[in-house]
Structure formats: structure tokens, C-alpha cells
Amino acid sequence: MNSRERILQRLYASQTPAQNPGQKPGNRSQTTGIQAEHAAGWTQLAQSEWLASFKQNLLDNHAEVIETTTASWATELAQQLTARGVKRLLSGEHEQGQVLLNALAEHQAAAVDASLLTEPLSKEELFTAADAGFSVASAGLAETGSLLVETGPQEPRALSLVPPLNIILLNASAITASFLTLVQAQKLPAQLPTNVLLISGPSKTADIQQTLAYGAHGPKELIVLLLTDA
Amino acid sequence: MSQKIASDSMHINIEQLQQELNVEQREFNELQQRHFKVRAKMALENEALRKSFRGASDFLMGKRKAVFPDEGALSALRDRGEAIRQHSLANLPELLERLEKNLTANGVQVHWAETADEACTIIHDILTANNARTVVKGKSMVTEEIELNHFLEARGIECLESDMGEYLVQLAGETPSHIIMPAIHKNKAQIARLMHARAQTSDGSQVPYTEDVDELIGNARAILRDKFMRADAGISGVNMAVANTGTLCLVENEGNGRMTTTMPKLHIAVTGIEKVVEDFSHVPELLTLLTRSATGQKISTYFNMISGPKKAGELDGPEQVHLVLVDNGRSRIFSHPVLKPTLQCIRCGACMNHCPVYARVGGHAYGSTYPGPIGQVVTPQIAGLEKHGDMLSACSLNGACGEACPVRIPLPELIRELRAEAVSPQFTDAAAVSTATATAVQEVMGRGAKRTLGESLIWRGWALTHRFAPLYRIMTTAMTRGRGLFRSKAAAALLSPWTDSRSTPQPARRSLHELAKARGVAGQYQNNTADKRGDNA
Numbered sequence: 001m002n003s004r005e006r007i008l009q010r011l012y013a014s015q016t017p018a019q020n021p022g023q024k025p026g027n028r029s030q031t032t033g034i035q036a037e038h039a040a041g042w043t044q045l046a047q048s049e050w051l052a053s054f055k056q057n058l059l060d061n062h063a064e065v066i067e068t069t070t071a072s073w074a075t076e077l078a079q080q081l082t083a084r085g086v087k088r089l090l091s092g093e094h095e096q097g098q099v100l101l102n103a104l105a106e107h108q109a110a111a112v113d114a115s116l117l118t119e120p121l122s123k124e125e126l127f128t129a130a131d132a133g134f135s136v137a138s139a140g141l142a143e144t145g146s147l148l149v150e151t152g153p154q155e156p157r158a159l160s161l162v163p164p165l166n167i168i169l170l171n172a173s174a175i176t177a178s179f180l181t182l183v184q185a186q187k188l189p190a191q192l193p194t195n196v197l198l199i200s201g202p203s204k205t206a207d208i209q210q211t212l213a214y215g216a217h218g219p220k221e222l223i224v225l226l227l228t229d230a
Numbered sequence: 231m232s233q234k235i236a237s238d239s240m241h242i243n244i245e246q247l248q249q250e251l252n253v254e255q256r257e258f259n260e261l262q263q264r265h266f267k268v269r270a271k272m273a274l275e276n277e278a279l280r281k282s283f284r285g286a287s288d289f290l291m292g293k294r295k296a297v298f299p300d301e302g303a304l305s306a307l308r309d310r311g312e313a314i315r316q317h318s319l320a321n322l323p324e325l326l327e328r329l330e331k332n333l334t335a336n337g338v339q340v341h342w343a344e345t346a347d348e349a350c351t352i353i354h355d356i357l358t359a360n361n362a363r364t365v366v367k368g369k370s371m372v373t374e375e376i377e378l379n380h381f382l383e384a385r386g387i388e389c390l391e392s393d394m395g396e397y398l399v400q401l402a403g404e405t406p407s408h409i410i411m412p413a414i415h416k417n418k419a420q421i422a423r424l425m426h427a428r429a430q431t432s433d434g435s436q437v438p439y440t441e442d443v444d445e446l447i448g449n450a451r452a453i454l455r456d457k458f459m460r461a462d463a464g465i466s467g468v469n470m471a472v473a474n475t476g477t478l479c480l481v482e483n484e485g486n487g488r489m490t491t492t493m494p495k496l497h498i499a500v501t502g503i504e505k506v507v508e509d510f511s512h513v514p515e516l517l518t519l520l521t522r523s524a525t526g527q528k529i530s531t532y533f534n535m536i537s538g539p540k541k542a543g544e545l546d547g548p549e550q551v552h553l554v555l556v557d558n559g560r561s562r563i564f565s566h567p568v569l570k571p572t573l574q575c576i577r578c579g580a581c582m583n584h585c586p587v588y589a590r591v592g593g594h595a596y597g598s599t600y601p602g603p604i605g606q607v608v609t610p611q612i613a614g615l616e617k618h619g620d621m622l623s624a625c626s627l628n629g630a631c632g633e634a635c636p637v638r639i640p641l642p643e644l645i646r647e648l649r650a651e652a653v654s655p656q657f658t659d660a661a662a663v664s665t666a667t668a669t670a671v672q673e674v675m676g677r678g679a680k681r682t683l684g685e686s687l688i689w690r691g692w693a694l695t696h697r698f699a700p701l702y703r704i705m706t707t708a709m710t711r712g713r714g715l716f717r718s719k720a721a722a723a724l725l726s727p728w729t730d731s732r733s734t735p736q737p738a739r740r741s742l743h744e745l746a747k748a749r750g751v752a753g754q755y756q757n758n759t760a761d762k763r764g765d766n767a
């Protein structure tokens with residue numbers, strides 16, 4: 001018998017039912033009383049209040065929220081990047097990334113060297129040269145001000161992690177009440193991507209004398225572009 | 231002494247500073263070898279340390295309170311947390327098998343380790359099979375528990391902690407003093423000296439002396455990012471493992487957990503077998519309980535859900551992901567009818583933040599990976615009552631930990647149970663053994679380790695005295711009439727362990743019974759059958 005079998009054998013031998021069998025934790029298709037209450041509490045609120053909560057939470061966590069539209073976000077971002085002196089921006093190979101590249105060209109922001117990643121980038125270049133990463137979120141959470149980023153071939157994991165400036169695009173209509181309602185509504189893919197992230201601010205730490213410092217290992221800044229018409 | 235040198239940044243003698251830190255490290259190691267009581271006493275005498283812990287406890291308690299404004303909602307959420315964790319434990323073996331099946335289907339390799347040593351060996355084997363010489367570690371208490379760093383370093387593998395607190399603690403050659411804030415015992419000035427004396431930038435130069443927190447973090451960031459870029463492997467813990475989807479969830483603020491699990495080609499996750507939950511729908515409530523209870527945050531900066539190594543077409547992520555499931559005594563805890571809720575723990579640290587004893591003696595006094603109330607419950611069960619039974623005395627049973635626990639672990643009851651286990655006879659008599667085998671209960675490691683003949687005789691005498699009224703009267707008469715003896719030198723010596731830090735107990739001139747009788751209330755308690763037996767005899 002190997003370790004696996006011995007561990008499982010011991011566990012099966014002494015298995016007992018839950019102490020409070022009355023409290024069933026439920027599953028994705030069942031909603032318990034308190035969960036229903038939680039969802040109902042949010043449903044009562046107007047969309048504008050969801051937005052307000054989402055924004056406030058992000059601001060509290062030191063992120064910047066720019067409300068913009070489908071037509072103008074790319075131009076606005078191109079201006080921001082130029083103003084901030086960003087030299088190297090990386091994006092996944094997706095439609096929004098292409099829109100941003102076009103806007104940068106139109107804006108004549110030649111100083112910003114932007115590219116869509118189609119091949120693995122050397123770690124040296126990623127860590128030393130890239131100063132901004134552009135990602136697209138598939139959902140937002142009002143309760144916590146979180147962005148759901150599903151990584152994959154078009155959305156490399158490192159773009160929201162390594163460059164000091166992290167920019168994330170989100171459609172306002174994709175904002176849902178909370179992580180709980182998101183999961184309950186089965187909005188996560190049944191077969192999860194290899195890496196799914198909730199991002200709620202720039203990287204931070206309070207490990208030295210409980211003093212908050214941003215840019216611990218990852219991004220020092222997070223800019224959220226919120227498309228209010230999408 | 232050393233503080234003075236450090237604060238005068240213009241005149242720091244680096245050699246002298248390094249020597250001082252070496253001395254401090256040696257003193258720390260020596261103290262960790264001493265008895266619990268010695269460590270507790272030393273900690274209480276250390277003003278700076280007490281200030282650090284008092285400040286941190288107040289800070290974290292305040293933050294938690296602010297983020298749980300509604301008592302009723304908190305209580306309902308704690309019920310949910312308890313239900314989810316108990317459901318996970320009630321189905322633990324099935325869930326572990328399901329987790330293994332789904333992780334394997336996702337391309338994650340699953341390993342099982344019965345002991346700390348086996349876990350270390352498995353991890354070492356994976357590293358050597360992949361020619362990995364340098365490892366970056368995300369924060370993981372279970373790898374502290376199995377002492378993985380020592381194991382790997384002894385075999386020539388560099389193992390660098392990357393959580394800021396863990397990094398500082400490793401730099402100092404110490405161990406974490408809190409499970410969420412590992413360097414909570416150090417103040418800015420101490421960290422400034424440490425970084426200046428011991429941290430080296432990637433080009434091998436010394437880090438300039440600074441007490442500015444942003445600069446300190448910036449310096450550590452530069453050093454650690456270089457390591458993330460180059461490391462052969464990343465080792466992380468797991469906060470929750472979801473059986474139905476085969477997903478490993480990590481909660482963090484810094485980004486080091488994501489770096490560890492994203493940048494190196496090889497990712498090894500290590501977790502205790504109790505961290506599994508059945509369904510993804512159980513995750514959000516545990517997550518909210520965890521971050522709110524731990525640091526008073528609505529959510530952490532990152533919630534990282536890993537369901538496999540990088541797939542074809544993906545540009546980054548590890549090529550291999552491994553999960554090591556560690557038992558190390560957990561299946562024994564699982565078998566115990568009273569102590570089983572120990573495994574409900576989600577490692578938030580709220581119990582230590584709310585513990586009045588922890589706030590005064592700090593984490594190192596416990597001499598174990600897990601300090602505070604949960605440490606007092608976990609450690610003796612994992613490492614044995616012989617070695618760690620003494621820490622059970624560091625509790626006033628005030629109940630604050632139990633009230634703070636987000637998953638309602640009855641911590642005071644578990645501490646009391648373990649105190650009883652420590653002085654209970656071992657399962658030697660036939661009856662106890664047969665009951666134990668019938669239910670597959672395994673006795674707590676080191677059961678009876680604190681049992682002494684003297685103490686058990688005293689308790690027997692105590693029980694006897696309270697059963698027989700004449701004996702009780704003789705004893706109380708002796709205590710009240712002989713009360714002068716308590717002031718004698720002999721009594722003072724005998725009572726000194728108690729009276730060193732407390733006033734000497736002083737029996738009254740007359741016992742309560744005598745006073746009651748004198749007031750004519752004697753008749754009332756004669757109705758009591760127990761008393762009738764004695765008084766009317």
C-alpha cells in the first residue's frame with residue numbers, strides 16, 4: 001500500500017457526517033437563504049449604484065478609473081500613455097489591442113512602442129523593457145471593485161503582473177454584483193481557463209510595520225478603462 | 231545599543247552591523263531551543279517586541295471590525311463558512327479523490343505525502359528531475375511546517391522566500407511570528423538595519439540604509455523581481471482546492487504568489503489535505519471570510535485561480551504544475567471526535583489577532599510554525615504533546631479566539647480538550663482501546679505526556695475532598711485556621727511560580743460555610759442530598 005492509499009484508508013475509516021447536517025452548503029444550481037438575500041440586496045440597487053460601488057472600491061484600493069466610451073477610449077488612453085512617458089506597451093493579440101495600436105498610430109504617439117504579443121516574450125524584455133501591460137476583463141464585481149481576467153492564448157498571464165503600469169479595459173454592462181452572484185449565475189466557463197484572476201488594485205504590501213506600500217512585486221499602478229456605453 | 235548606530239545613517243559601520251545581526255540571530259536560535267516558559271518570559275521583558283505586537287493586534291482587530299459592520303450579517307456568514315468547511319470535512323476522502331481526478335484531467339500532477347519528510351522528498355525529487363537549482367517561494371505555511379527550506383538548502387537548492395514579510399524573516403535567519411504578517415515582530419528601524427547589512431542587489435552591491443518603507447519595499451522588489459525572472463521553479467501554498475473543477479486558489483496582495491506560479495517553468499503547489507472544498511460555489515464566501523477576517527480587506531488584490539499548466543498556444547505560464555497533498559498528522563486529527571474541527575481552519579490569523587496572550591508574548595514564544603490559539607491546537611496534534619504540550623498553558627480560556635473565528639472552530643473547547651489529553655492516561659486499558667479501534671479514533675500524539683504522579687494524586691485528593699463532607703470540613707478548617715502559614719518562607723518558596731507575578735492567595739479567616747451557618751442560613755443547604763450525607767451523619 002502506498003501513501004495515497006494509507007491516507008485515504010485512514011480517512012474513510014474514521015469518516016463521520018457533518019456536525020450540523022441541517023446546514024447544507026448547496027452547490028451552483030442551489031441557492032441558500034443567505035445567498036438569495038445577498039443577491040436580492042444587490043438587485044434592489046440601481047445600475048448606477050453598482051457602478052458607484054465598483055468605482056469607489058477601486059479608488060479605495062489605489063486604482064484609477066477612467067470612464068469613457070467605445071468610440072473614444074483608445075484615443076484617451078493613447079494620450080494618457082504619451083503624457084506618462086510610457087515607452088513600451090504590451091497587449092495580447094485581440095481586437096481591443098489592435099484598436100489601441102491604431103489609436104497610438106493616429107495619435108502619432110511614436111514614442112510609445114506598442115505591440116500585440118503573438119510569441120513568447122523573453123523574460124528579460126518583459127521584466128526590464130515593458131513598462132505597461134494592457135488587458136481586457138470579462139467581468140467586474142461591484143461589491144469588491146474586482147476585475148475578472150481570463151487568461152489564455154490572447155491574454156497572456158504576465159501582462160497584468162510584470163509591467164509597472166497595468167491597464168485593464170471593462171464594459172460597464174459586464175459589472176455584476178459580487179463574486180458570489182457571478183459564480184451562482186454560472187458566468188464562469190464550465191471548463192475553467194488555466195489561469196483566471198480577480199484583480200482589485202495595484203500590487204501592495206503592509207508587511208513592514210503595517211505601513212501600506214504599492215508596487216510590492218507587480219504593478220505599481222492600475223488604470224481601469226470603463227466603457228459606459230458597452 | 232544597536233538601535234543608536236542604525237539611526238545615525240551617516241556613520242553606519244557595515245561590519246559592525248553584520249556582527250550585531252549575527253549575534254541577534256544566534257540569540258534567537260538559542261532562545262528557540264529553550265523551554266516555552268523561558269521564551270514567554272523573555273518576550274514579556276522585551277518592550278519593543280510587546281509594542282510591535284500590541285500595535286499589530288490593535289490594527290488588525292480594528293480593520294476587521296470596520297469591514298464587518300453588521301453583526302447579524304457576520305454571524306450568518308460565519309454559519310456559511312462553518313457549514314462549507316464541515317461539509318468539506320464530512321466528505322474529505324471522496325473530495326480528495328475527485329480533486330485528484332479533475333486536476334489530473336487538467337494536466338496537474340498530484341502527489342500524496344504522509345509525513346513532512348516524505349513531502350520534502352517528493353518536492354526534491356520533482357526539482358532534481360527538472361534540474362531546478364533555484365526556487366522562489368510564494369507564502370506557504372505548510373512548507374514552513376514541513377521545514378522545506380532546510381531540506382532543500384541542505385541538498386544544494388537555493389530557496390528564496392518572496393512574500394515581503396517572509397523574505398525579511400528569512401534574511402534575518404528567523405521564523406515567521408504571524409501566519410499572515412510574518413515580520414510583524416520587527417519595526418522599521420530593525421528592518422532597515424537588516425536590509426542594509428544582509429540584502430544584496432542583483433549586481434552584488436549593498437542596499438543603501440533607509441527607514442523609508444516605500445524605499446525598503448522598492449529595494450526588496452528589485453532584488454526579488456530579478457529572482458522571479460531567473461528562478462527554475464516556483465513553490466506555493468494553496469488557500470482552497472476545488473474538487474469539482476480541479477482548481478487551486480491563491481489569495482494574496484503582493485503579486486509574489488502570481489509571480490511564483492507564473493514565471494518559472496515549474497510550479498509545485500503544496501497543501502494540507504484539509505484545504506479542499508467541493509464546489510466552486512463554495513469559494514466566494516470562504517474568500518470573503520478569509521480576507522475580511524485576516525486583514526479587514528473586502529478582497530485581496532489578487533485572487534489567483536489555477537486550473538492547469540499552460541496549454542498549447544498560451545504564451546506564458548508554467549509547463550508543469552504539481553500538487554503535493556500533505557497529511558502530516560491531519561488524518562489523525564480527522565479521526566478525533568472532539569478535535570476534528572481543527573481542520574476547518576482557513577488560516578486567516580484572526581484568532582491570534584484577538585488573543586490577549588498572543589498580543590503580549592508574540593508568535594516566537596510558541597516555538598512553532600503556527601502560533602496563537604490555532605497554533606496551540608494544531609501544533610501539539612501534529613508534532614506531539616511531549617514537545618509542544620506546554621503552549622496549551624498560554625491560554626486564559628477567555629474565548630476571544632472562538633468568537634473571532636470565521637468558520638466557528640470552538641478553539642477554547644479544543645484547547646481544553648488537548649489539556650485533558652495531555653494529562654489523560656494513554657489508551658492502555660482494554661475498554662479504551664476497543665472503543666478507539668471500533669471508531670478508528672487515533673489517540674493524540676503524546677497523549678498523557680504531561681501526566682505526573684504528583685499532579686494526578688493532588689487531583690484525586692481534590693475530588694475526594696469534594697465528595698466527602700467531613701474531609702471537606704477538615705480541609706477548609708485547616709486552610710482558614712492555618713492561614714498564617716501562607717505568609718511563611720516555606721510557603722512563599724512553594725508558591726513562587728504563582729506568586730512571582732501575582733499576589734499571594736490569602737484564605738479568609740472563616741470559610742463561607744461557617745459564615746453562612748453563623749447567619750442562620752445553614753438549614754437551606756441541608757436539603758441538598760450531598761450535604762445531608764455528610765452533615766447529618
